Amino acid sequence: MGRQATSLLDVKDVLEERKAHILVKAAGCSGGRICCEKESIAGSISQRACVYCGARVVLNPITDAVHLVHGPIGCASYTWDLRGSLSSQANLFRNSFSTDLREQDIIFGGEKKLSAALEEIITGYKPTPRLIFVYATCVVGVIGDDIEAVCRHQEKKHGLRIIPVKSSGFVGAKPMGYKLACAALMDLMGDGPPGKQPGVNILGDYNHGGEAWIIEGYLRKIGVKVIAKITGDSTYDQLLKAPSATLNIVECSGSMAYLTKQMEEKFGIPFMKVRFIGFEDIRDSLVKIADFIGGPAMVARAVRLADEEQARIGPIIEEYKKKLTGKTAAVCVGGTYKAIAMIRQLKEFGIKPVFIGTQHGTAEDYKIIHDFSADGAVILNDTSPTEIEKYIKEKKPDLFVGNVKERTLSLKMGIPFVDFNHDRKYPLTTYEGMINFARELHLTANSPVWKWAGSDLESAGRVHHDVSHLKVRLAP
Numbered sequence: 001m002g003r004q005a006t007s008l009l010d011v012k013d014v015l016e017e018r019k020a021h022i023l024v025k026a027a028g029c030s031g032g033r034i035c036c037e038k039e040s041i042a043g044s045i046s047q048r049a050c051v052y053c054g055a056r057v058v059l060n061p062i063t064d065a066v067h068l069v070h071g072p073i074g075c076a077s078y079t080w081d082l083r084g085s086l087s088s089q090a091n092l093f094r095n096s097f098s099t100d101l102r103e104q105d106i107i108f109g110g111e112k113k114l115s116a117a118l119e120e121i122i123t124g125y126k127p128t129p130r131l132i133f134v135y136a137t138c139v140v141g142v143i144g145d146d147i148e149a150v151c152r153h154q155e156k157k158h159g160l161r162i163i164p165v166k167s168s169g170f171v172g173a174k175p176m177g178y179k180l181a182c183a184a185l186m187d188l189m190g191d192g193p194p195g196k197q198p199g200v201n202i203l204g205d206y207n208h209g210g211e212a213w214i215i216e217g218y219l220r221k222i223g224v225k226v227i228a229k230i231t232g233d234s235t236y237d238q239l240l241k242a243p244s245a246t247l248n249i250v251e252c253s254g255s256m257a258y259l260t261k262q263m264e265e266k267f268g269i270p271f272m273k274v275r276f277i278g279f280e281d282i283r284d285s286l287v288k289i290a291d292f293i294g295g296p297a298m299v300a301r302a303v304r305l306a307d308e309e310q311a312r313i314g315p316i317i318e319e320y321k322k323k324l325t326g327k328t329a330a331v332c333v334g335g336t337y338k339a340i341a342m343i344r345q346l347k348e349f350g351i352k353p354v355f356i357g358t359q360h361g362t363a364e365d366y367k368i369i370h371d372f373s374a375d376g377a378v379i380l381n382d383t384s385p386t387e388i389e390k391y392i393k394e395k396k397p398d399l400f401v402g403n404v405k406e407r408t409l410s411l412k413m414g415i416p417f418v419d420f421n422h423d424r425k426y427p428l429t430t431y432e433g434m435i436n437f438a439r440e441l442h443l444t445a446n447s448p449v450w451k452w453a454g455s456d457l458e459s460a461g462r463v464h465h466d467v468s469h470l471k472v473r474l475a476p
Helices: 016-021 051-059 073-078 103-108 111-124 138-143 147-158 174-189 211-222 236-244 253-267 279-293 296-324 336-348 363-372 385-395 404-412 430-445 448-452
Strands: 022-024 066-070 131-136 161-165 200-205 226-231 247-250 271-273 328-335 352-360 378-381 399-402 417-419
Touching (some): 016 022, 131 147, 147 161, 161 174, 174 236, 174 352, 211 430, 226 236, 247 253, 253 271, 253 328, 279 336, 279 430, 296 430, 328 385, 352 385, 378 385, 385 404, 399 404, 404 417
Parallel strands (some): 066 131, 200 247, 328 399, 352 378, 399 417
């Protein structure tokens, strides 16, 4: 005991400057440090998304809002309906609006085109939208269009909310987009309604496959009222009521970190991190919420609900666990908070994660990942395809759980792939989602197709390049 986790200081095929971002858990270690919360290193082929994408993924699920992208058509096309967020009400958010900037607009400025686009949307779209978000893309930041002035003018002229989001991609990475989106939400909420009401806001759930509806159902059963969902299946009116809640429960802490702090400071709403993935985390989350809102009687209802659900789906999960126990997995997700939940869920299914990669995360979260991981597990911050391929070859996992960016690489290497991406239309979290997730893991990992998939990683015929001799000049 007492040994530290080791970084890979002698690895090949990894840029020298990247070695501090890679950690291997040593047997009996007491913890370890990994370099994180830094800008991507030039030449590493980072998989991180841009600032605009970060802002769009947070705000896009607001169902009755118009999302106008001020920039080239490609930016709007790439992010059109990019989350699998379901709506119980309006579907306006599924439309993609763009100013479609061309060469002439970039030379002479795009403010007139933005103003004309807003006029067309407001006067021509029926029913007239009450809320419009205008996103600045990279080229708009370069040419210096004053989108704030254009939005302010149109807002005053037509009497509706038009909120600019200055999300030019070069001002940072995806987390900066999260922060800008949260700032836009605070702008939208204003001073909030007077008074408080006992209830919660659900933050950081984007209603993938209806997961926010399921969680809201759990809370209703134990007597907790949901004031607003931020932002899955949310509406303009619902968001205006959010400041009246007594507690914010936060699922995706990465995307909602700034908003939780701002709402606590301005509206006095405390926040609580929760996870609805896996038996243990769901039970703990329900009990913590019940204890805060209603005390012992509500806690008893939460425990009873967790017991009933576990008794209902436990036998089903046990059947899948028999077919999954002993398998190993690689996990690649966007943030560390989801990675922690994923590790715990896979372990409940009898699966051992041997590789965990994320794009962003805090030192505190990486320490938790390290402590939850098995000896020998490789942990990466700001993953790249080259590094993923290298460690997949070394660890030879039985399956890969990741997002769309890793799908092609995994399948080319003959590794069964389970898609945990945002665009799915069925739940993979909550009790209902656990059954779906276990079934998908089983059907994927145990499919006979992999016998003919060429899964011999050493003879897959790919060309590898040793880049260990390269040096990268870092920006001052």
